Amino acid sequence: MRPSAGYSASSYKCGVMLRGIRNVTSNRLGKSIMSVLFGILIVSFAIWGIADIFKGSTQTTLATVGNTDIPMEQFRSAYTDKLQQISRQIRRPLTPAQGRTFGIDRQLLQQTIAETALDEEARRMGLRMSDAEIVHTISSDPTFAGPNGKFDPARFAMAMRDYGYTEQRYIAEQRRLTLRRELIGSIVAGAEPSKTQIEAISRFQDEQRTIDYVKIGPDQAGPIEAPSQDALNTYFEAHKAQFRAPEYRKVVYLTLSPDELAKKVVVSDDDARKIYDSRHADYVKPDRREVQQIAFQSEDAAKAARGKIAGGMSFEDLAREMKLTPGDTNLGLVSEKSLGDPVIAKAAFALPLNEVSQPVKGALATVLLKVTKIESGSTEAYEKVAPAIKKEIAEQRVRTDFDKMRNAVEDERSGGASIAEAAQKNGLEATTVDVDRSGRTPDGKEAPLPKGVDLITAAFGSDVGVDNDPLTFPGGEVWFDVLGITPSRDRTLDEVKDQVTARWHDEQVGTRLRTKAKELVEKINKGGVFATEMKAAGLTAQTSAPFKREDKVNGLPDIVVDTAFRTTKGSAAMAENTPASSGVVVLQVANVTIPAIDLNSDESKKLKEGLAQNLSDEQIGQYITHLETILGVKVNENAFAIATGAASNQ
Numbered sequence: 001m002r003p004s005a006g007y008s009a010s011s012y013k014c015g016v017m018l019r020g021i022r023n024v025t026s027n028r029l030g031k032s033i034m035s036v037l038f039g040i041l042i043v044s045f046a047i048w049g050i051a052d053i054f055k056g057s058t059q060t061t062l063a064t065v066g067n068t069d070i071p072m073e074q075f076r077s078a079y080t081d082k083l084q085q086i087s088r089q090i091r092r093p094l095t096p097a098q099g100r101t102f103g104i105d106r107q108l109l110q111q112t113i114a115e116t117a118l119d120e121e122a123r124r125m126g127l128r129m130s131d132a133e134i135v136h137t138i139s140s141d142p143t144f145a146g147p148n149g150k151f152d153p154a155r156f157a158m159a160m161r162d163y164g165y166t167e168q169r170y171i172a173e174q175r176r177l178t179l180r181r182e183l184i185g186s187i188v189a190g191a192e193p194s195k196t197q198i199e200a201i202s203r204f205q206d207e208q209r210t211i212d213y214v215k216i217g218p219d220q221a222g223p224i225e226a227p228s229q230d231a232l233n234t235y236f237e238a239h240k241a242q243f244r245a246p247e248y249r250k251v252v253y254l255t256l257s258p259d260e261l262a263k264k265v266v267v268s269d270d271d272a273r274k275i276y277d278s279r280h281a282d283y284v285k286p287d288r289r290e291v292q293q294i295a296f297q298s299e300d301a302a303k304a305a306r307g308k309i310a311g312g313m314s315f316e317d318l319a320r321e322m323k324l325t326p327g328d329t330n331l332g333l334v335s336e337k338s339l340g341d342p343v344i345a346k347a348a349f350a351l352p353l354n355e356v357s358q359p360v361k362g363a364l365a366t367v368l369l370k371v372t373k374i375e376s377g378s379t380e381a382y383e384k385v386a387p388a389i390k391k392e393i394a395e396q397r398v399r400t401d402f403d404k405m406r407n408a409v410e411d412e413r414s415g416g417a418s419i420a421e422a423a424q425k426n427g428l429e430a431t432t433v434d435v436d437r438s439g440r441t442p443d444g445k446e447a448p449l450p451k452g453v454d455l456i457t458a459a460f461g462s463d464v465g466v467d468n469d470p471l472t473f474p475g476g477e478v479w480f481d482v483l484g485i486t487p488s489r490d491r492t493l494d495e496v497k498d499q500v501t502a503r504w505h506d507e508q509v510g511t512r513l514r515t516k517a518k519e520l521v522e523k524i525n526k527g528g529v530f531a532t533e534m535k536a537a538g539l540t541a542q543t544s545a546p547f548k549r550e551d552k553v554n555g556l557p558d559i560v561v562d563t564a565f566r567t568t569k570g571s572a573a574m575a576e577n578t579p580a581s582s583g584v585v586v587l588q589v590a591n592v593t594i595p596a597i598d599l600n601s602d603e604s605k606k607l608k609e610g611l612a613q614n615l616s617d618e619q620i621g622q623y624i625t626h627l628e629t630i631l632g633v634k635v636n637e638n639a640f641a642i643a644t645g646a647a648s649n650q
Contacts, residue, residue: 062639063109065116066631075112076643082108093453093471096645097461105644109635115180117627122179129175137174187623193611195599201607202597208546211564212530213556213587214520214539221512221581227504235504236493242503243496246436250484251459252419254430255450256409257476258402262394272389276382283380286335290373291348293331294319295365302359302366309356315370333373344369406477413467419481432483435459450478510580517574517584524572530588546593560585 062072079096082104087094099105138144139151144159146152160167227235236243276283292315296302305318313321319329331339339345341362348369351357357369405426412422423430435447439456449455452473462468462482470477493500516537523533534541547553549565563575564587572588598604641647 060639061636062643063113063633063635065113065628065633066120068116068120070112070116072636072639072643075108075640078112079105079108079644088474093473095457095461098457100644100646105640105646109640113628113633114624115176117624117631117633118180118183119176120631121627122176122183127179127182129178134171134174134178137178138171184620184623188616188619191612191615191619193608193615197611198599198604198608199597201611202604203594204549205607206548206595206597206603207565208548208593208595209564209589210546210591210593211544211553211560211587212541212590213544213560213585214534214541215556216513216517216539216584216586218509218513218581218583220516220539221509224505224508224512227501232497232500232504233493236496236500239500239503240490243491243499245489245491246438247460247488248434248436248442248486249459249482250432250434250486251455251480252430252432252483253450253455253478253480254409254419254423254428255476255478256402256406256428257473258395258398259475261398261402261405262391265394265397267390267393267397269386271393272386273382275389275393276385280379283385285378285380286337287349287377288333288335288375289348289371290333291331291339292319292329292370292372293344294322294324294329294368296359296367297365299359299361299366302368306356306359306368309368315356315368318368333375409479413479419479422479434486452476453478455480506579506581513584514574514576514580517586520586521572521574524586524588530572534586543590546591556585560587563587564589 060072061069062075063070079099083094083096083099086099086104138156141151144151144156146155160170165173294305294315296305308318309315319326336345336349339348341364344360344362344367347357347360348371351369351371353371353374355370357367359366360369405428408426409422409428412425413419417425420430420432422428431448433447433449434441435449435456436442437456437460439447439449441447453471455471455478458468458471459480459482462480464482464485466482468480468482470479472478520533520537524530531541542554544553547561547564549561551561552558553561557575557577559577560575563573563585567573567587567589569589569592572586575585575587577583577585638647
């Protein structure tokens with residue numbers, strides 16, 4: 001454990017987070033979680049204030065930023081909320097221990113410290129926001145707008161209830177967020193990449209290469225004689241760890257969810273049809289048309305433009321003459337009711353396909369219309385939607401039954417019943433399975449595991465005889481017990497002889513392919529002609545289309561593209577599949593093209609915007625680190641360990 005005294009936030013800024021990312025993104029759960037975490041970087045937190053608001057209290061202080069204390073209990077609550085939020089996003093539960101493994105605890109700590117530092121600096125600078133300004137900010141928020149587009153007090157009150165906020169707390173938070181944005185805005189103003197940067201990155205991204213290549217497949221390895229017993233023994237002893245039997249857990253589990261219970265409920269057609277008839281409008285798909293529109297400031301201007309159409313000018317050319325883009329003219333695929341102006345809507349839905357209307361005087365402007373696509377309306381038949389309706393009815397019927405059944409299972413478990421006993425008592429079915437950490441049974445098949453929960457992690461984190469809490473997922477729960485543990489062990493050669501022989505054979509094939517490829521690469525790099533050398537070796541050379549660094553090439557593995565961009569023009573190289581026994585590619589870079597750079601192109605503009613954002617993020621990070629340094633940051637590591645659950649594991 002690190003000492004609490006003299007802690008500097010900057011000392012942990014990257015190290016902890018990056019180590020966590022490197023350690024966990026190799027597995028499936030890690031990739032799912034990190035895909036969520038990449039969207040919640042500290043800079044975003046600092047600007048938008050996504051985290052809970054921390055206020056001083058008499059509780060144990062977890063951290064101090066300047067003159068502001070961050071209470072331990074409030075941080076614990078925020079950490080729990082964050083885990084639940086991520087769990088909902090990845091649709092599987094995330095334990096506090098897993099959260100620490102993924103660095104979520106440190107991310108949240110860094111986020112909280114950064115926000116507190118910004119608030120401290122705003123106070124130090126004497127920044128204020130008047131009541132009138134905050135009223136204007138909140139009343140202008142479209143989130144709280146009613147049907148008329150204006151601020152709706154009822155909608156605001158409802159939002160506060162949903163968020164669990166009081167009006168006072170929300171207003172206070174908006175003040176803080178606005179002041180933070182002002183601070184941040186002053187820091188990043190004018191952040192812009194140089195022309196040299198844009199050109200350099202454009203050249204890197206847009207560089208294209210063409211290669212001549214051949215695929216050397218397993219059939220090129222020739223016959224491989226079966227290994228002798230001595231050779232097999234030697235190979236097995238050298239690779240024994242690869243054939244080791246994993247640890248297995250015998251797990252019994254019981255899944256309970258409305259979906260499962262609903263499968264046993266029979267819903268009649270009479271009941272389903274009543275719902276269908278009551279919602280008939282929901283199953284009616286109206287006629288839709290893709291409508292193009294050009295608006296004019298006056299009726300005379302519209303008539304003049306229509307005259308040009310009559311004279312042979314196309315609708316599209318007219319739009320271009322008026323410097324309008326397709327985005328300016330295309331109203332999309334719309335129904336008659338969805339068009340706000342009834343006069344224009346009636347005209348559009350009376351217009352023949354691909355014809356241009358006469359000037360139509362709408363409520364706000366006179367327009368010319370063109371319909372480029374027509375989709376006839378339809379009504380979904382009862383037979384098509386009946387299964388979904390019946391499922392909905394069944395789920396409604398079992399909702400009360402689900403709660404009763406859940407309580408019944410919990411009562412049985414509280415009375416000491418096993419999973420199997422609790423299931424049998426309530427007419428349910430428990431499942432028993434032997435499974436390793438990869439989710440496979442001893443025969444190598446995928447184990448039948450419940451969906452929506454990480455039962456494997458929970459089972460391997462438990463032990464025989466432990467009374468485990470049920471695992472939850474949206475709409476249901478899973479109870480489980482660990483019945484037995486089969487430790488990992490070394491297998492004998494007799495147990496895995498077929499696997500060892502296959503692995504030995506693959507390595508022999510890979511060695512031969514690799515040797516052949518290296519010989520060909522050497523010949524080319526000594527002046528040999530690619531096509532000639534390949535033909536002499538019984539191989540047919542192919543030439544790729546030009547490709548960039550991120551492109552796929554004719555179904556070739558990514559390593560081929562990577563190798564091509566590491567190889568100079570005219571040189572040859574070898575790119576191995578994984579494993580090499582599946583094939584090796586020999587390539588020669590035939591051509592390198594760097595397209596001309598147009599700084600006014602859409603691609604260059606997007607690149608410039610991205611680089612500017614990166615510069616802004618970097619400046620914000622540096623600014624926050626500077627604030628934390630001058631304000632002083634101290635973290636009570638003991639309180640932090642308690643708040644995140646680490647203390648219980650020490």
